[in-house]
Amino acid sequence: MTWQKVGVPILAMAIFLALWELLVWANGWPNYKMASPSDLWPAFWKFRELFFVMGWDTLWRTVVGLMLAVVVGVGLGMVMGFSRVMRDALYPLLVGFNAIPKATVVPIVALMFVGQHDFNTILIAFMISFFPIAVSVSIGLSTLEPEYRDILRSLGASQITVFWKIALPKTLPEFFGALKVAVTLAFIGTNLMEIVSPHGRGLGALFDSGKTNSDYPLMFAVLIALAFLGIVLYYIVVALEKTFAGWAERSPT
Amino acid sequence: MTEALIDIKGVKHAYQTQAGPLPVLDGLDLSVPEGGFAAVVGPSGCGKSTLTRLIAGLMTPDAGEVWLHGQQVRGPKSTVGMAFQNPVLLEWRSILKNVMLPLEIVPTRLSRRQQEDRARKLLALVGLEGFEDKRPSELSGGMRQRASLCRALVHQPEVLILDEPFGALDAFTREDLWQTMHRLKAEEPFTAVLITHDLRESIFLADEIVVLSGRPAHTQYVMDVHLKGPRDLEHLYTRESADALNILRHQIQIAQGRAPETEAAE
Ligand SMILES: Nc1ncnc2c1ncn2[C@@H]1O[C@H](COP(=O)(O)OP(=O)(O)OP(=O)(O)O)[C@@H](O)[C@H]1O
Ligand SMILES: [Mg+2]
DSSP states (O other): OHHHHHHHHHHHHHHHHHHHHHHHHHHTOOTTTOOOHHHHHHHHHHTHHHHHHHHHHHHHHHHHHHHHHHHHHHHHHHHHHHOHHHHHHHHHHHHHHHHSOHHHHHHHHHHHTTTOHHHHHHHHHHHHHHHHHHHHHHHHHHTOOHHHHHHHHTTTOOHHHHIIIIIHHHHHHHHHHHHHHHHHHHHHHHHHHHHHSOOSOHHHHHHHHHHHTTOHHHHHHHHHHHHHHHHHHHHHHHHHHHHHHGGGSOOOO | OOSOSEEEEEEEEEEEETTEEEEEEEEEEEEEOTTOEEEEEOSTTSSHHHHHHHHTTSSOOSEEEEEETTEEOOSOOTTEEEEESSOOOOTTSOHHHHHTGGGGTSOOOOOHHHHHHHHHHHHHHTTOTTOTTSOGGGSOHHHHHHHHHHHHHTTOOSEEEEESTTTTSOHHHHHHHHHHHHHHHHHSOOEEEEEOSOHHHHHHHOSEEEEEOSSSBOEEEEEEOSOOSOOOGGGGGSHHHHHHHHHHHHHHHHHTTOSOGGGGGO
């Protein structure tokens, strides 16, 4: 059972790397066209310290941006979930805001807050990821069946109590579904800022320096590192979901 | 000063909708003595659920008065317990924790231990002994409804409001639950108002049956059930029950506007 859970993904990854190596070798592609997996490790090892420093920068800024998105997203979701008027007012604004490609926002933010790299990066990670959280929380709250409210309201419970005891836990599965999307988005946001508006920090900047130095294996190694970090973040959210909303998972019997 | 535990006098209520006010209740009277069991029947959409929300204090009527135990209802009271067609159990809690939910809201003198004992006693009474630690998703529809009844009673409410709690169950499960209701009634001192679409159910459970007219609803007809206290399913097949069923069916037809009122005497 556990062997299957760990072994199968590892095996799948090994097969993927082997096919990749084979593809590059069979076509005789040079490094600038497509680096092969065997080139990646030396590239990583050469810059290993940079990888850890930059990876940490990317990681903490993504997580802070995401936490901000959770706080603001849940707040907006609550406001929209409980008030029809606020929902009608805020929804078009949010949709419009979400529709703007964030690549166009990056230079604007970079100009607005010149030199505040951490702040800028966190801001973009936040802006790109709060939308799904706000929408899912507002839908979860506004679709709560009135009977759920009534069993507590008829006993004299306040709106706040209804929220904590029923509305919030009932919305958790939707919230975590959105959080899984948001964590990936926040990660993209961080990298977007690091690459489009480089300031020498984060894996995005390392990727950019690989580009300027024509160090193709380095660029590919950064991609792999990004994928690795993305997977780690995603599964942290999955673990949180299991802990706090595991009840929503039906047993497969 | 009234003797009845539940006393509803000339209640009127309208909902504000986009198409203007929708009058739902218009001159509804209902009076249930302490320990009584009233069933309310009426055409679909006539305002029965609205009535339960008024008794529970979740809404206040536009006109008329709702009294519970000599006090006019102006807001929710913890002396009321409710159960609906949908059992609305919380999936993330065990059955025991679900039943104990009202005790987290209502001030109680019971210790934690006593609260749990009370919940366990009720669960045993409805035949759910051994299911205390299960999740709602592991129970059948009838069992969930039983748990929901326990939750409605755990804080020892004076008034139990049941809005078609057996409506979604199959016939056999429903009859089981009718008998469970009698068992609960014998042990617990509540006064009940049951909304139902099932005339046999009203005869089996209630001592007083109120027929509401079509929307906007007023009290059209009140029947005293000849049986008092616990009864067997066989009682449903006696001559008296058949007669009572006939009268009720006829009243419902009038309420639905399908029979002229003059025929009622036939
Ligand atoms: N919140 C509301 N706003 C506007 N109209 C409502 C609202 N709640 C109920 N109504 C309307 O009031 C009428 C009575 O509703 P109610 O739920 O009390 O009927 P009911 O007798 O319980 O119906 P049923 O037998 O189908 O359960 C219906 O026509 C319904 O559409
Ligand atoms: Mg109803």
